[in-house]
Amino acid sequence: MTAVAERTALEIGAPRKRKEDQRLITGRTRWTDNIQLPGMLHLAMVRSPFAHANVTAIDTEAAKQAEGVVAVITGADIAATQGACANAWPVTTDQKTPAHLPMVVDHVACTGEIVAAIVARTAALARDAAELVDVTYEELPAVLDAKEAVDDTVLAHPDLGTNTTAVWTLDSAGQGTGGHVDDAIAEARVDGIVIERDYRQQRLIPAFMEPRSTVVDPTGEQITIWSSTQVPHILRFLIAATTGIPESKVRVIAPDVGGGFGGKLQTTPEEFITLAAARQVRKPVKYTETRSESLVSAHHGRDQYQHLTLAATKDGTVTGLKVELIANLGAYVALVGGGVPVLGAWMFNSIYKFGSYRFTTRNVLTNTPWVDAYRGAGRPEATYAIERLMDELAVAVGVDPLAIREQNWITHEEFPFTTVAGMTYDSGNYEAATARAKEIFGYDALRVEQKRRRDDLDPVQLGIGISTFTEMCGLAPSRVLGSLNYGAGGWENAAIRMLPTGKVEVITGTSPHGQGHETAWSQIVADRLGIPFEDIEVLHGDTAVSSRGLDTYGSRSLVVGGEAVVRAADKVVEKAKVVAAHLLEASEADLEFVGGRFGVKGTDKGVGIAEIATAAFTSHNWPEGVEPSIDAEATYDPVNFSFPHGTHLCAMEVDTETGATTMRKYVCVDDIGQIINPLIVEGQVHGGLVQGIAQALWEEAVFDDNGTLVTGSFVDYTLPTSADTINYESEHTTSPSTTNTLGTKGVGEAGTIASTPAVVNAVVDAVRHLGINDIRMPLSPERVWRAIRDAGSAATGDTP
Amino acid sequence: MAKISVKVDGVTYSDDVEARMLLVHYLRESLGKVGTVVGCDTSNCGACTVHLDGRSVKSCNMLAVQADGHEVTTIEGLADGDTLHPVQQAFHDCHALQCGYCTPGMIMQATSFLKDNPTPTEHEVRVGMEGNLCRCTGYHNIVRAVLAAAGEGGGSQ
Ligand code: FES
Ligand code: FES
Numbered sequence: 001m002t003a004v005a006e007r008t009a010l011e012i013g014a015p016r017k018r019k020e021d022q023r024l025i026t027g028r029t030r031w032t033d034n035i036q037l038p039g040m041l042h043l044a045m046v047r048s049p050f051a052h053a054n055v056t057a058i059d060t061e062a063a064k065q066a067e068g069v070v071a072v073i074t075g076a077d078i079a080a081t082q083g084a085c086a087n088a089w090p091v092t093t094d095q096k097t098p099a100h101l102p103m104v105v106d107h108v109a110c111t112g113e114i115v116a117a118i119v120a121r122t123a124a125l126a127r128d129a130a131e132l133v134d135v136t137y138e139e140l141p142a143v144l145d146a147k148e149a150v151d152d153t154v155l156a157h158p159d160l161g162t163n164t165t166a167v168w169t170l171d172s173a174g175q176g177t178g179g180h181v182d183d184a185i186a187e188a189r190v191d192g193i194v195i196e197r198d199y200r201q202q203r204l205i206p207a208f209m210e211p212r213s214t215v216v217d218p219t220g221e222q223i224t225i226w227s228s229t230q231v232p233h234i235l236r237f238l239i240a241a242t243t244g245i246p247e248s249k250v251r252v253i254a255p256d257v258g259g260g261f262g263g264k265l266q267t268t269p270e271e272f273i274t275l276a277a278a279r280q281v282r283k284p285v286k287y288t289e290t291r292s293e294s295l296v297s298a299h300h301g302r303d304q305y306q307h308l309t310l311a312a313t314k315d316g317t318v319t320g321l322k323v324e325l326i327a328n329l330g331a332y333v334a335l336v337g338g339g340v341p342v343l344g345a346w347m348f349n350s351i352y353k354f355g356s357y358r359f360t361t362r363n364v365l366t367n368t369p370w371v372d373a374y375r376g377a378g379r380p381e382a383t384y385a386i387e388r389l390m391d392e393l394a395v396a397v398g399v400d401p402l403a404i405r406e407q408n409w410i411t412h413e414e415f416p417f418t419t420v421a422g423m424t425y426d427s428g429n430y431e432a433a434t435a436r437a438k439e440i441f442g443y444d445a446l447r448v449e450q451k452r453r454r455d456d457l458d459p460v461q462l463g464i465g466i467s468t469f470t471e472m473c474g475l476a477p478s479r480v481l482g483s484l485n486y487g488a489g490g491w492e493n494a495a496i497r498m499l500p501t502g503k504v505e506v507i508t509g510t511s512p513h514g515q516g517h518e519t520a521w522s523q524i525v526a527d528r529l530g531i532p533f534e535d536i537e538v539l540h541g542d543t544a545v546s547s548r549g550l551d552t553y554g555s556r557s558l559v560v561g562g563e564a565v566v567r568a569a570d571k572v573v574e575k576a577k578v579v580a581a582h583l584l585e586a587s588e589a590d591l592e593f594v595g596g597r598f599g600v601k602g603t604d605k606g607v608g609i610a611e612i613a614t615a616a617f618t619s620h621n622w623p624e625g626v627e628p629s630i631d632a633e634a635t636y637d638p639v640n641f642s643f644p645h646g647t648h649l650c651a652m653e654v655d656t657e658t659g660a661t662t663m664r665k666y667v668c669v670d671d672i673g674q675i676i677n678p679l680i681v682e683g684q685v686h687g688g689l690v691q692g693i694a695q696a697l698w699e700e701a702v703f704d705d706n707g708t709l710v711t712g713s714f715v716d717y718t719l720p721t722s723a724d725t726i727n728y729e730s731e732h733t734t735s736p737s738t739t740n741t742l743g744t745k746g747v748g749e750a751g752t753i754a755s756t757p758a759v760v761n762a763v764v765d766a767v768r769h770l771g772i773n774d775i776r777m778p779l780s781p782e783r784v785w786r787a788i789r790d791a792g793s794a795a796t797g798d799t800p
Numbered sequence: 801m802a803k804i805s806v807k808v809d810g811v812t813y814s815d816d817v818e819a820r821m822l823l824v825h826y827l828r829e830s831l832g833k834v835g836t837v838v839g840c841d842t843s844n845c846g847a848c849t850v851h852l853d854g855r856s857v858k859s860c861n862m863l864a865v866q867a868d869g870h871e872v873t874t875i876e877g878l879a880d881g882d883t884l885h886p887v888q889q890a891f892h893d894c895h896a897l898q899c900g901y902c903t904p905g906m907i908m909q910a911t912s913f914l915k916d917n918p919t920p921t922e923h924e925v926r927v928g929m930e931g932n933l934c935r936c937t938g939y940h941n942i943v944r945a946v947l948a949a950a951g952e953g954g955g956s957q
């Protein structure tokens with residue numbers, strides 16, 4: 001027994017190779033598009049080529065006659081039954097929320113909206129017939145840009161009367177967490193430093209690798225829906241809430257899901273329409289989007305204009321920050337679309353302590369595809385702004401950018417610390433992470449090299465970028481969500497089934513799509529119950545199996561869902577202890593639970609928890625009045641967010657003659673609290689970094705003047721490749737979270753949040769001596785080259 | 801309809817296929833070889849990569865009829881029974897996959913690449929794998945896995 005105890009004690013923190021891999025590396029996968037059902041039919045969508053139009057007529061005759069066509073569906077046909085794409089987070093009580101029908105009836109508000117659908121015997125025949133649907137559009141003027149939307153000259157939804165859906169403000173003076181920011185700015189204008197900047201968060205496309213797919217089987221007592229989604233539980237609830245189908249008649253399964261990054265945190269028109277089609281034809285129906293459809297119709301991310309005013313004393317101590325955002329929500333207020341910019345409100349102040357703060361976001365509608373969560377959701381935008389500003393402040397004061405950060409950040413003795421935005425950070429150590437990052441990076445040597453290249457007028461200049469970020473993870477305490485008018489809670493659920501053969505099933509309400517929950521949850525339970533890692537099976541993503549859950553997003557799965565697993569496991573132990581005392585004829589007080597075994601202290605008498613599971617099966621020898629089961633379930637509502645942080649350092653080379661940028665080195669030291677599996681953590685960090693670097697250097701969703709997505713395929717929306725990227729040096733410091741048992745903080749979004757400003761700061765640092773203090777993302781060679789050329793003719797910047 | 805005869809993962813199939821049917825759809829829909837997946841419609845992503853007569857091809861970029869008389873290996877036919885191919889093993893060991901959607905294509909491309917270049921440098925791996933997109937891993941561990949497989953003789957198999 002000792003051997004088992006020692007081995008299982010090592011699970012948390014061990015670089016376990018993933019349980020998930022075996023199937024995935026041999027092609028034994030269960031993607032939604034793999035599903036074939038008897039009599040299954042296929043769906044193809046007819047999408048609007050116009051950004052803004054009235055639909056005046058739809059002629060479906062030719063399509064109906066086409067080979068293999070079973071049904072042609074228009075919005076008018078299913079208007080009453082199709083349900084609706086809901087907005088779960090009206091950020092203000094007077095938010096203007098346009099109705100979002102899955103299939104439009106007469107008004108198209110963005111390119112790619114679905115106006116009709118074909119059900120046919122094969123996907124190819126459905127697509128052929130879709131070409132034959134003749135839709136008459138009356139084109140309307142379209143508003144595409146968020147700034148242009150503000151004055152309401154052109155309305156995205158004429159019936160709403162305005163493009164502004166909500167204006168949301170957080171003011172430290174109003175809520176009592178700080179002073180008046182306008183006072184701080186006025187004071188700094190007289191006797192200090194004011195940095196005023198406009199930054200653009202370009203629109204991005206999440207571009208998960210598995211295109212979305214939905215299969216609906218309406219033939220059983222329960223309608224079964226397989227979907228490539230991050231949120232099977234939310235989907236089930238919203239189908240019931242908006243179609244009137246009783247929730248108990250709907251089962252949603254998220255089988256293998258090929259990435260999401262927030263992009264599959266949505267209840268989509270395609271899901272609702274596939275459901276409506278299957279109910280109409282009373283046969284299983286499958287819809288799988290093409291990549292080109294996906295890029296235009298799955299929700300986009302970011303797209304903000306940021307106007308920022310930072311006030312500081314002459315020596316660089318920040319005294320206030322004013323943030324004025326215009327956020328482009330696209331054509332509809334998506335599931336949490338209005339809330340994404342709001343989430344940034346608590347993060348613009350980041351790791352810094354200062355006296356006053358005001359954040360305002362104006363959320364506007366435009367005739368572009370809807371915008372919602374994309375990895376980081378609101379927090380990357382905030383981090384970008386403050387980390388860029390800190391560099392500008394350092395320049396204005398004339399000190400090293402790390403020094404200016406150190407001067408302003410919360411020191412490790414000051415935790416727990418309540419910020420000017422009103423969040424209480426429980427733990428952290430910015431000094432430790434920064435010191436370690438500097439060391440690995442070789443910060444001082446690179447600064448020397450930078451100076452040498454400047455002095456030598458080297459055409460290839462070197463820049464160093466810093467990002468000392470924090471984020472709020474573990475969404476979220478339900479009462480906080482309630483106070484923000486969010487339509488759901490933030491708890492998570494887990495259940496543990498102790499099988500009679502000693503094996504264990506762990507049921508989680510989180511819904512992984514690449515994060516490795518099966519492995520990590522097994523490690524947690526192995527330690528908690530003393531059951532071998534291999535004997536544990538993690539089940540998820542099926543509402544018939546995990547009846548309660550709020551799914552996976554916002555770096556919440558481990559911090560909230562993992563804690564629920566811990567609590568369920570602890571309940572199992574509690575229940576088993578009563579039985580152990582009975583079986584061992586000992587008092588509970590004399591028992592200790594070590595390595596999966598209840599032992600009577602001071603003796604060698606004991607019984608294993610797996611044996612108790614077997615005893616529950618027969619129940620022949622069981623304590624009086626105790627239910628014959630040691631299974632348990634727990635629902636956990638977090639008491640606070642968690643606040644991972646880290647220091648990222650990036651070295652970029654910039655060819656000042658061509659504008660080409662090359663990443664030379666990237667080092668990150670993240671503090672994500674207790675690590676369950678370092679292998680999985682590294683993977684999350686690497687993937688996150690590249691998505692953030694891609695925002696800095698490569699990616700942008702571009703529309704032409706008519707609102708057509710120019711970057712509508714992988715030819716034009718250029719994801720980074722292996723040849724574009726480098727190896728990353730990633731390490732950790734650890735200050736455990738104090739608000740959950742495991743001390744975890746979450747890591748899913750860290751890399752993405754931190755890396756964008758690190759890269760841009762590095763490029764700007766490389767060319768700042770030429771008179772450049774900003775370049776718009778993505779920093780294509782052309783933009784860098786133009787910035788250098790323009791700086792040559794007119795010096796800019798705040799540098800004295 | 802055209803008649804084709806193709807050997808896939810060691811089994812010969814004779815089928816009538818529509819002339820316009822892509823090889824990837826033939827594999828997935830006619831043969832149930834759903835381990836091979838589709839990630840794009842412009843031949844950019846490499847998710848559909850298989851071997852045709854031992855060399856990697858993007859199976860979305862080829863018609864099924866073009867495979868007539870040829871031999872196709874998919875991710876499902878790469879392992880030797882229960883023994884993983886060294887590249888598969890390396891992907892597992894190096895945590896070179898997260899969601900796993902790109903993984904079949906990545907592994908098929910890597911095996912083909914290593915056949916041509918059994919002892920690549922990191923740079924050569926990065927260039928050799930450029931046609932396969934991954935949104936999850938940031939490529940760091942994929943590159944590591946391909947180099948590890950090369951060390952294990954992944955290229956010679
Ligand atoms: S499916 Fe993308 S290259 Fe074949
Ligand atoms: S592992 Fe998800 S796309 Fe590569």
